[in-house]
Each structure stands twice: as C-alpha cells, then as structure tokens.
Amino acid sequence: MPLNTPIISCHDCGLLQQISHMPEDGDIKCCRCDSTLRKRQRIEPSKSIEHTLTLVITALVLLLIANTYPILQIEAEGHALSSTLFSCVSYLFTHEMLFLAGLVFLTSIGAPLIQLTGLLYLFLPLHFNHVPPYAIQVYRWVRTIRAWSMLEVLMLGILVSIVKLSALATVIPGIALAAFALLILFIAAILSTLDTEMVWEQIAPDTQARETQQYTINTQLVNCHNCHLLCTVTTEHVQGENCCSRCQTALHFRKPDSLNRCTALVIAAAVLYIPANLLPVMVVSGMGTSEGDTIMSGVLYLASSGDMPLAIIVFIASICVPTIKLLILTLLLVTVHLKSQWRATDRTRLYRLTELIGRWSMVDIFVDTLMAALIQIEGLMVIEVGVGAVAFGAVVVLTILAAMAFDPRLIWDNMEQVNE
Ligand SMILES: [Zn+2]
Ligand SMILES: [Zn+2]
Secondary structure, three states, X not given: OOOOOOEEEOOOOOOEEEOOOOOOOOOEEOOOOOOEEEOOOOOOHHHHHHHHHHHHHHHHHHHHHHHHOOOEEEEEOOEEEEEOHHHHHHHHHHOOOHHHHHHHHHHHHHXXXXXXXXXXXXXXXXXXXXXXXXXXHHHHHHHHHXXXXXXXXXHHHHHHHHHHXXXXXXXXXXXXXXXXXXXXXXXXXHHHHOOHHHHHHHHOOOHHHHHHHOOOOOEEEEEOOOOOOEEEEEHHHOOOOEEOOOOOOEEOOOOOOHHHHHHHHHHHHHHHHHHHHHXXXXXXXXXXXXXXXXXXXXXXXXXXXXXXXXXXXXXHHHHHHHHHHHHHHHHHHHHHHOOOOOOHHHHHHHHHHHXXXXXXXXXXXXXXHHHHHHOEEOOOEEEEEOHHHXXXXXXXXXXXXXXHHOOOHHHHHHHHHHHO
C-alpha cells in the first residue's frame, strides 16, 4: 500500500480504506456502511480560509443583532409586550428552573457564540499565515460544541409560538427574527464549506504523514473520536493512556464503556419520559382559572384550532422523535449485546438517524419558554413553564448523550468476529 495516499478508518464501522482520489461529483462514502468519509470541497483550499472568515464575521454580527433586539412583540388588551432570547433565559432563571435556563442558553446563545468566536479566533490569524496559540484545543472545542447549537430548532419553535400567540394577541415579528433566519443560513453555509482536513493541516501540519510512516508490525491503528485521524499505538501501550498526535484527545480503540453508559442513559431517559408526557409543560392562568397543558394536549389544541400542518410538526418533533430514538437505541443495545448478525448496514443507518433527529425534540421547550417569557399580563393572563418541561428537557439531553455514548463500530465488531 503506497504511503502517500491517506488511509482512513470509517468512524461508523471501523473499516480501513485508502483514498486514492477525490471524485468529481459527490463525497467519498464508506464502501461498507455508506457513511461519509470525506466531503467534496467546492471552494479551492487557498480561498477557503478567506471565504469562511467572511461568513463567520457576518454570522457574528447577525448573532449580536438577534440577541439585542426583541424576537417577538405582542399587543393584547392594550398591553405591549416583547421578548428577547436573554429575557427567555432570565425568565427560567428567576423561576428557579436552572436546568432549563442552562439548556436554553447553551442551545440558543452559548453554543453558537462559542462556535463562531472559536472560528474567528482561528481563521483571522490563519488568514495572515499565522497559527494562533492553543489553536488545536480551540478547534477541538468548536467541533465538540457543534452538536449543542440548535438555532434551526429554535426557529421552528419561534414559528410555532407565533401561530399559538396569534390566537391570543396581535403578533409583530421583531428585527431579531429576520437576523435569526439569516444567521441559520450563514451557519449552514459555514458548516457545509468548512474544509476540516484543510484546517487540521494548517494548525497541526504533518501529523497525517507522520502517523502513517510510524505504522509497523508492532502497532495497532486507532481512530481518533474527535478529529478522525488514524493514529498508531504500539501494542505494549495499547491498554495505557494514549493521546491523538493531532488534537490531543485521549485515544480509545472503541468508546470506553460504551454499552454500559448508553444503557444507563437510555433507562434514565425512558423513566423521565413518563412524567414528561403526563405532567403539564405549560400552565395558563387568568380570570381566576388555571389550566395545565401537556405535550399531547398542546398538539390537540393546534389540530382543533385548524393548524393541522403545525400540529403534525409538533407531534413528530415532541412525541414521535423521542419515542423513535429510545426504541432505536434499545434495539441497537440489545442486538449488540446478543452479538446479532442482523442487517448491520441498516442498524448503522438507524444509528445515524438518531443522531440526526434527536435535537428536533427541543422545539416544545423553546415554544413553552417563549410563550411564558412573553405572556405575563397580571390579572388577565399569565403563562408559566410547567414541571413537565423540565422532565422533557432532561429526556432530550439524556437521549442525545446516549447516542453520543454508543459506538456504532460495536455492531460491526460482532460481524468480524464471526467472519474470522
Ligand atoms: Zn463504514
Ligand atoms: Zn484527534
């Protein structure tokens, strides 16, 4: 095998593959499980830094506007009310829902801010051919935090809130809403054009070639979980603590304690899923009455008020997605535990599906928080976030962590053991 063509290990099935050339059309897919190994870059590497830097600066300006101005303004019974994202977080904070306040802050403000400032910190000096200090650590953080940035889900939450609020009051979308819509497009453009391999080559040059040359008969190849570099570990040191030579993440042949951690998280999520569906996620009080809304009654309300498409969207995001995710993770855990040979490619696809859909369950949390932060008209109508929303938020976080803890290569390890 020539040493100058990169050998990569598929992060979903662990198969070693050699990339001889980049195809003209489309990305390089794993020949066994169909996972994307390398994305085709549409922008020349020399222009990629400048291009990303422009997008990042624009996105940061949009993030600032989106957080300074109100997202929504409403007029009801002579009262004019407005809400920014910060006021949503501070509402939860002052109502002693610290977990939800932290979750909403992280997914709507914290994660996008860390992601964009991290990229600015890297790309501004790189534009002037200079590698900033701690570049590797910063880029590692930017990659890790990406899973928690949920602006597109927040946008859907805002749209659902507008429909729900328009039944109660006149809704005026704020400047921040337009800034949010643009911000989502810019972040999507950054993620689709960001050349990860090019960034690693700039901030940690030569690591790929060095790793390949060190490969001898006494070494074992280990794929880095974070940067996906194929690292060599000498067989005597395979049990000890090894770090990736490129991003310095601890190396493990498979995610440590994957099955136990994933099982514990799935059980915890399944238990909390019961109060999340039975307890009210939103409490509406006014004129001496108080009424709690569960997730299902919220969906039925939308359906009965003639918003069928929205009712279907909320039903899929808040009820189908968590249920499907818990069922898929349980299926994966059971089949891996039983060393099943059943449809490994399809099970790997199911795993990728759980990673893709999990975040959309956050819609209901965003809707409840926005409504509660806006409708606070003492004596007329007060909306509060119910305790069910805290349980539901915990289910979303636990299922995301469970999917992260599961190592899909365990599915294929069982297949290889039988073939040997
Ligand atoms: Zn694969
Ligand atoms: Zn690494």
